[in-house]
Amino acid sequence: MLIAVYAVFAVAATGRSAYQLATQAGEAPFPYALSALAAVVYVAATLGLAREGEGWRRVAWVACGTELVGVLVVGTLSVADAELFPDDTVWSSFGAGYGFLPLVLPFAGLAWLWRTRVPG
Numbered sequence: 001m002l003i004a005v006y007a008v009f010a011v012a013a014t015g016r017s018a019y020q021l022a023t024q025a026g027e028a029p030f031p032y033a034l035s036a037l038a039a040v041v042y043v044a045a046t047l048g049l050a051r052e053g054e055g056w057r058r059v060a061w062v063a064c065g066t067e068l069v070g071v072l073v074v075g076t077l078s079v080a081d082a083e084l085f086p087d088d089t090v091w092s093s094f095g096a097g098y099g100f101l102p103l104v105l106p107f108a109g110l111a112w113l114w115r116t117r118v119p120g
Contacts, residue, residue, distance in 0.1 A: 002112055005105065006046040009098075013039035013090050020087070031085045031092075034074060038090045038102075041067050045109060060113055068106035071095060075103065 017035035025032055041063050048060025075094035078085040085092050095102030 002108055003046060003050045005101070006042055006049060006109070009090070009102070009105065010039065010042035010046045012098075013042050016090065024087070027086075031087055031089050034070075034091065035089045038067075038070065041070065042090075049109065049112070057113065057117075060109065064106045064109035064113065067102075068110065071102050071106065 013035060017032060017039045020032040020035055044059055045063035045067060048056050048058075048063050050056075071091040071094060074085075074089060074091035078089075078092040079094075088097050090098060090102050094100055
């Protein structure tokens with residue numbers, strides 16, 4: 001289920017960022033670049049969680065960690081200074097436009113990675 005949710009976010013963030021960059025990049029490139037970064041992170045997390053092998057687990061750890069930092073930083077900045085983000089990104093306002101799922105998802109991903117680690 002976790003991988004499916006990440007896959008949906010990967011598709012949604014990719015579509016949103018592609019549309020924003022294609023039609024509005026000149027207006028506010030910073031938020032649209034963040035949308036593109038979020039898309040890359042969600043794709044990496046999806047692949048890292050779905051594939052087997054230690055290398056893919058590292059990809060998942062980095063992607064979920066990056067997602068957590070991203071949603072916390074962008075969420076805080078977008079609440080503190082709305083002018084920085086004239087248009088929403090996936091991580092704006094801690095993912096409020098997506099039911100705060102972008103805030104919960106990295107915690108779920110990191111918890112799953114932690115719980116399924118091989119001791120040693």
